[in-house]
Amino acid sequence: MMQSLRRLCGVLPLGVFWLLPFAVGVVAVGLAGFDGMAWVALFLHPQFWPALALSIVTGSLSLVISTLLAFWIVAGLHGSTRLADFMGSFLSLPHLAFAIGFGFLIMPSGVFARIIGLLAGWSETPQWVTTQDPYGISLTAALVLKEVPFIVWLIAALLARTDIGEMLAKQFRVGQSLGHGGASIWLRIFIPQILPRLKWPLIVVWVYGASVVDMALAIGPTQPPTLAVIIWSDLNNVDQAINARGSVGALFLTAALGVIATLFQFVTSVSSIATRRFLVAGPSLSRAPRKPAFALLALFAAIYALVLGVLLIMSVGSQWPYPNLMPAQIRWAAWSQLVDSPAPLLTSLTFICCCVATALSLSVIWFETFTDRLDRYLLGLAVAALAIPSLLIADGQYLAFLQLGLNGTWFGVFLSTLTPVFAYVFIVMRGPYRAFDPRYRSVSLGLNASAFRFWAAVKLPLMKPVLAAAAAVGVGVSIAQYVPVQLVASGRLATLTTEAVTLSSGGNRPLLAVFSLMLAFVPLAAFLIAARLGK
């Protein structure tokens, strides 16, 4: 009786705040799929097929390239313990802020063009096809630059796990004894073991790349744009029939990604015979590429530093035409505007605090009321919440919240932001939280401490680094939400991210730079605080 009551308490808040909003979203958009006219309209859209191809290609290409580069870096720098921490600081920069800054670097009147122009003596801007190029190359590049740190961090986190780390260390020695060099060991032993464990995170990365809206609006192709952008503009159209086309478009994109993922799974299982021949070949003495890996890492660090640097200059430069390397005058107007009307910043911070606090509480309540046997169900749902394009979930939530009168309310936006935030926080926390040594509990209860006192006085302090790390991830996820906030807030609430997207289509560039910098600063601060608490 007590047991089931406790479980009810454990699952009830989770149900209200997370499961239910997630479920009604999926159901509502599913119901919107029963609209034959909308499907016809979708397939008749003149840009449909090229846009779909662009979405799939940018998503897939960025995944493949970033996975390759990530393994290159991890293999080359194997043994460097600070790698995960170093990558984490890259990670905290939101995709949108990065895309905006990266755009300033590569566009025809951007920093690179000015430097080259200065050396080559160009009087006019070059006619480069960089940002918003028709093939989505700049979008892919920005995605790669953003995803590599994430994948490196994932691999590093996996290697840092004591069980896996020790096992791989032993296998490394075996491989060496049999005459395999570092590169061979990575290719033949490590990667085949690591990749399957990263299956779901990589799917999340891929789906994100293929369905991202804010980044594609800032730096993606325009004629045709990616399918996600078409869906997004359909969802925001005046015409009801076009809204419906947007909803079925989101369903189609999700289904298409699902089919491709399944096909890929099938192809890899069939081709395993072919890859086996490679796996058992050898030995090869070639070493893991330490110097190139280091150079690659340095290149990443340099690009990130340049992105932040150009955003800083942009935020204070009002008139900055080509070919000047520096703005004609320094003005602090955009910064003072942030101080004078801090509403977007404060709204973002409020959502961050509430979402992260709720996500942490829900996770802890779950861990404390349920045994780890049930974890995989919730884990499955959490992964689903991330592997389904946020475009689809948020559109469904908009449709459902319309009936409930939640659109345009603070609570509605909170719920739709919590959907991905809880999913990430739960996934990040689960491993380390469950790994807590049960003997602490036995000792505490033996000393006649109550279960709550044990949790508050013993477990919580020991779990502080885990909670801090999960909170930092939660901050990063929360601040970056664009699609759910824009749809559900109905214009009533503006966050740093929604304002930045509005500004990125033109207008006040210094203010855009200020918002982008704030987007970068808040998660970075959270990450640094978490790193400090983790010590």
Added chain:
Amino acid sequence: MTISKRSLMKAGLAAAWLPLFTRQGFAGDWTTIEAEARGQTVYFNAWAGSETINAYIAWVGQQVKARYAITLEHVKVSDTTEVVRRVRDEVKVGTAKGSADLVWINGENFRAMKADRLLFGPFASDLPNFKYVDVEGKPTTLFDFAESTEGLESPWGMAQLTFFGDGTKISDPPKSMEGLVAFAAANAGRVSYPAPPDFHGTTFVKQALLETIDDQGLLQMSAIKDIFVGESGPMFALLDRLHPHLWREGKQFPQSQAQVKQMLADGELLMALTFNPNEPANLVASGELPATTIAWQHADGTIGNTHFVAIPINSQAAAAAQVVANFLLSPEAQGRKADLKTWGDPTVLAMDKLSGDEAKFFSGGDVAGSVADPAPAIPEPHGSWVPLIEAAWLERYGA
């Protein structure tokens, strides 16, 4: 479904009562409305891509707070269609508590809201300051894209398609679409326009249609697809000749007017376009463009229209929204708006209807970046042409 005569009659009778009901909320005199407005909060949904506009709206907020105890919240919108969609969805599910109280609107969005009965009113002609509006000289204050406003929206400002660039780089600006083709050919890759359905992009294409169509009068009537297909041939022929000379060979287009303007400021493009004839001068004044900036319109005239404010039918603060709309029409607010140092949006008022004191709010004078030879404003084609133009453009140049 068959409609019986009887049910038609019933509907007719009900419709006859409708004006009485809808007018009820504001049939009272203006002081009642002002009293009711005190303490209300008006969510003003207005496009917010420009710092000067946002600053002006903030000033309006301070004024209505001080004068009428109304709180004005600027809901920053990047595309007004989002607002139309939201109001329609709210009304559909019967949300009485609408999220928008005042919307900056015109054209297609107005037509959609009017057609779906999403607007409060008629209220515009009952506003005390409406008497200053230049309805004779600026007929577009009553006809929004050839659609009668019927008092469902109150005029706010005037617009006319205008081009601008750096006078040191452009000696002889093109004064027609044909001239623009030649100009683009001579300056390959340095001219572009935003892709429709961006508002400015659609306007550019409409200007091309106006300059190539045999009978401009056709465009004042509701669009018919067959007529469009037949009459748009010369326009597409012109665009086909223009596009190869455009930025990225006309295969990619900027997303917005603001982006075109930014590309001009960065030096990527030679010219930009705007719907506000004072914007170039405004940009010079704010230091975003050099003082050598010139602005021009096509010699035979360019598309002009009026932009308005409207009140959604489910507004929670209709009284305060009317007070704000009235304040926006006051000579003081209109004069400040027309001032190049603040926004530079042309007024909807008639100067000859203002007293000497009221006219003092307007300080004219030629400044750097103002239009050299103002051309006549051609009324917008009826809004029903827009979907046809946009769809045909997308089909032809979108992929």
